[in-house]
Amino acid sequence: MRLQQSQLKTGSRIPSDALQRAWIALGRVSQSVQCDVENRLKKAGFPELSWYTVLWELERAGKPTRPRDLAIPLFIKPYQLSRLVDRMEAEGLVKRIQCKEDGRGHMLEPTPKGFALRKEMWGLYAPAMGEAMKKLSDAEALQLATLLNKLGGIEHVDCADKS
Amino acid sequence: MRLQQSQLKTGSRIPSDALQRAWIALGRVSQSVQCDVENRLKKAGFPELSWYTVLWELERAGKPTRPRDLAIPLFIKPYQLSRLVDRMEAEGLVKRIQCKEDGRGHMLEPTPKGFALRKEMWGLYAPAMGEAMKKLSDAEALQLATLLNKLGGIEHVDCADKS
DNA sequence: GAGGTTTCGTTGCGTTTGCAACAATCTCAG
DNA sequence: CTGAGATTGTTGCAAACGCAACGAAACCTC
Numbered sequence: 001m002r003l004q005q006s007q008l009k010t011g012s013r014i015p016s017d018a019l020q021r022a023w024i025a026l027g028r029v030s031q032s033v034q035c036d037v038e039n040r041l042k043k044a045g046f047p048e049l050s051w052y053t054v055l056w057e058l059e060r061a062g063k064p065t066r067p068r069d070l071a072i073p074l075f076i077k078p079y080q081l082s083r084l085v086d087r088m089e090a091e092g093l094v095k096r097i098q099c100k101e102d103g104r105g106h107m108l109e110p111t112p113k114g115f116a117l118r119k120e121m122w123g124l125y126a127p128a129m130g131e132a133m134k135k136l137s138d139a140e141a142l143q144l145a146t147l148l149n150k151l152g153g154i155e156h157v158d159c160a161d162k163s
Numbered sequence: 164m165r166l167q168q169s170q171l172k173t174g175s176r177i178p179s180d181a182l183q184r185a186w187i188a189l190g191r192v193s194q195s196v197q198c199d200v201e202n203r204l205k206k207a208g209f210p211e212l213s214w215y216t217v218l219w220e221l222e223r224a225g226k227p228t229r230p231r232d233l234a235i236p237l238f239i240k241p242y243q244l245s246r247l248v249d250r251m252e253a254e255g256l257v258k259r260i261q262c263k264e265d266g267r268g269h270m271l272e273p274t275p276k277g278f279a280l281r282k283e284m285w286g287l288y289a290p291a292m293g294e295a296m297k298k299l300s301d302a303e304a305l306q307l308a309t310l311l312n313k314l315g316g317i318e319h320v321d322c323a324d325k326s
Numbered sequence: 327g328a329g330g331t332t333t334c335g336t337t338g339c340g341t342t343t344g345c346a347a348c349a350a351t352c353t354c355a356g
Numbered sequence: 357c358t359g360a361g362a363t364t365g366t367t368g369c370a371a372a373c374g375c376a377a378c379g380a381a382a383c384c385t386c
Contacts, residue, residue, distance in 0.1 A: 030311075081335090141185040145184040
């Protein structure tokens with residue numbers, strides 16, 4: 001069950017030791033830092049990061065945007081976004097507005113309260129992120145980002161299945 | 164809201180651009196590869212990775228083990244593990260056996276079916292992991308693991324809050 | 327423009343999660 | 357021994373999730 005040093009060919013059945021180590025570290029560390037930041041937000045009475053992300057995506061878009069145009073950067077499935085928006089709308093953070101070009105969908109737009117919340121959250125999110133990542137220098141962080149992006153590919157998007 | 168190139172001092176309020184990039188990449192890529200592997204397992208009719216991990220931890224321990232001795236490597240809270248074991252026990256994969264030294268707890272032990280399942284899962288898990296990580300060379304994977312471990316610290320364990 | 331296919335987004339339902347409260351046992355000081 | 361406090365693990369409940377099925381509009385082909 002332990003490591004198999006050399007693979008006969010690419011895509012062989014047992015990942016190398018290095019790959020296994022990277023895999024394990026990726027799972028543990030990402031969860032650890034993610035939870036760390038989420039916990040700080042929660043402790044301060046803020047909603048989860050996904051709410052922030054939706055608000056930020058909408059704000060960055062600068063105009064009412066359809067759900068499917070947000071889904072990709074969010075890595076979530078349509079029905080997840082649908083319910084997320086339900087909750088955010090119930091809290092008065094976003095509005096669904098009718099979409100004239102396409103009768104199926106609608107546009108999403110943050111309310112003033114939504115803008116305000118995002119900004120407020122950033123006040124805590126930013127330092128929390130800094131805190132979670134503080135063990136890396138800028139150079140190391142850049143190196144990490146490069147490796148991760150190579151691993152993931154920029155395009156490799158779906159969390160939904162793809163076969 | 165964009166990048167702030169230089170921080171006045173460590174732990175400043177706005178993370179550097181490099182840190183932000185690393186943070187984003189970490190969230191996206193880890194989720195992407197994790198989901199990728201989980202989807203392959205699910206599609207083959209296997210249970211989630213957490214089941215594998217429990218079985219593997221127990222098997223590696225080589226003897227009946229108490230839940231609290233598994234919790235740390237699993238990064239999960241006691242009640243999560245409790246219910247996870249409920250389900251696994253219901254499927255006949257692990258047994259709870261009475262613990263003589265401590266009347267509160269119990270020992271966990273995989274059943275033969277549990278051993279068999281873990282082995283069977285590895286047959287798919289291993290190549291799936293290799294597939295998910297195939298864009299990195301061994302050298303890059305090692306580099307990635309090193310950076311991640313530095314970021315997370317080996318000891319920095321809890322997903323539960325720690326303050 | 328009728329009928330099939332695809333896309334967009336939602337929903338019903340059963341499962342899983344998170345939180346806070348809890349029982350039971352252990353530990354240890356006095 | 358006794359009672360305060362800590363540790364171990366579970367549970368009730370409400371919220372959130374995953375999946376598959378769905379309605380509705382768009383698209384496309386004939």
